[in-house]
Amino acid sequence: MEDTWYKIDNINEIDTPALVIYPDRVLYNIETMKSFVSDVSRLRPHVKTHKSSEITKMLLEAGVSKFKCATIAEAEMLAMAGASDVLLAYQPIGPKVTRLVHLIERYPSTTFSCLVDNEASALQINEAMESIHHCIPVYIDINVGMNRTGIKPGPEALELYLKLSKEEGLLPMGLHVYDGHIRDTDIKERIHRCDEAFKAVEKLKKDLVAKDADDPIIIAGGTPTFPIHAKRKNVECSPGTFIYWDRGYGDILAEQPFHFAALVVTRVISKPTSSTVCIDLGHKSIASENALVKRVFFLNAKGLEPIGHSEEHMILKHSGESDLKVGDVLYGVPYHICPTCALYSTASIVLDGKVQERWNITARNREINV
Numbered sequence: 001m002e003d004t005w006y007k008i009d010n011i012n013e014i015d016t017p018a019l020v021i022y023p024d025r026v027l028y029n030i031e032t033m034k035s036f037v038s039d040v041s042r043l044r045p046h047v048k049t050h051k052s053s054e055i056t057k058m059l060l061e062a063g064v065s066k067f068k069c070a071t072i073a074e075a076e077m078l079a080m081a082g083a084s085d086v087l088l089a090y091q092p093i094g095p096k097v098t099r100l101v102h103l104i105e106r107y108p109s110t111t112f113s114c115l116v117d118n119e120a121s122a123l124q125i126n127e128a129m130e131s132i133h134h135c136i137p138v139y140i141d142i143n144v145g146m147n148r149t150g151i152k153p154g155p156e157a158l159e160l161y162l163k164l165s166k167e168e169g170l171l172p173m174g175l176h177v178y179d180g181h182i183r184d185t186d187i188k189e190r191i192h193r194c195d196e197a198f199k200a201v202e203k204l205k206k207d208l209v210a211k212d213a214d215d216p217i218i219i220a221g222g223t224p225t226f227p228i229h230a231k232r233k234n235v236e237c238s239p240g241t242f243i244y245w246d247r248g249y250g251d252i253l254a255e256q257p258f259h260f261a262a263l264v265v266t267r268v269i270s271k272p273t274s275s276t277v278c279i280d281l282g283h284k285s286i287a288s289e290n291a292l293v294k295r296v297f298f299l300n301a302k303g304l305e306p307i308g309h310s311e312e313h314m315i316l317k318h319s320g321e322s323d324l325k326v327g328d329v330l331y332g333v334p335y336h337i338c339p340t341c342a343l344y345s346t347a348s349i350v351l352d353g354k355v356q357e358r359w360n361i362t363a364r365n366r367e368i369n370v
Helices: 023-035 053-061 072-081 095-106 119-131 155-164 187-210 247-252 337-341
Strands: 018-021 066-069 085-088 111-116 136-142 170-177 217-220 235-237 262-273 276-279 296-298 304-309 314-318 329-334 346-351 354-360
Touching (some): 023 053, 023 346, 053 354, 066 072, 072 085, 072 095, 095 111, 095 119, 111 119, 111 170, 119 136, 119 155, 119 170, 136 155, 155 170, 155 187, 170 187, 187 217, 247 329, 262 337
Parallel strands (some): 085 111, 111 136, 170 217
Antiparallel strands (some): 018 262, 262 276, 262 329, 276 314, 296 329, 304 314, 346 354
């Protein structure tokens, strides 16, 4: 029997394309995340996926007290939702430093921290913090092979950490280690690569302690390496996609039993040829950085192959006969849910099989107040 958990009874009231969220499945994913660690205090989930005050409050109610984000707007959304510990997992540069200062002043009940990976940027942040008589916790961004940001673990990172500890406006707290390049489907290979990369981080921590630094906190990993870092002692873990899950990670991370909790719904708007249909799921409605065939997976239709994609349209080819009609609804699982969420200002909330509420995707905006 087909599992039709996703079907929405009042779908005729919902315009498409639309982002729909299933809170009961979100709660399942939160509890599943918690089951990976011995203590919920070791969780620092990333909010880049949901960008939502409502989801943040669900996490707070589940006992999560620490959060990670990538933008000033996400940090502000967290503060507005009542989060007390917020890491901006980004090195603020230029005007972002000023915005961070304003954020600290506007939300005094929230402790904000940020990343640094070089002395010049750190000193700019330090100067800004000293101007408001504030000392901000900072984490050294460590590059373990992704080569996107950060400093390699070793003497240079050790020297930077110790230098920053002497500044009045900075309080080095530990190391931030994002290994997003490690995403092997084979969990044994993923564990091996993750452990090998982490050895240098562990050595850096020992070297810091030997130099009389307070025991550094390590914040490590994203979704693919979450189960691996979750088994370490005294490491904070930062999964993000778990909250809604998506087809991309679902295909490669078989050991993580999260449920799809956010979908896109779309309608057939035309049947231009005998072998194609057109739906209203354009570039503006679904993350489109992946290959065309890996942007959306439909739960209630098989044998549909995307062959064209533009701003407001997606063309699907079907093999053989298709009973799809103009007006039919398709329920799609995004391959990449994080940027998909950022395309929507609001989401429709499905409770007991019906859309009953709408939530704002608050931090999809680059600015809120600050």
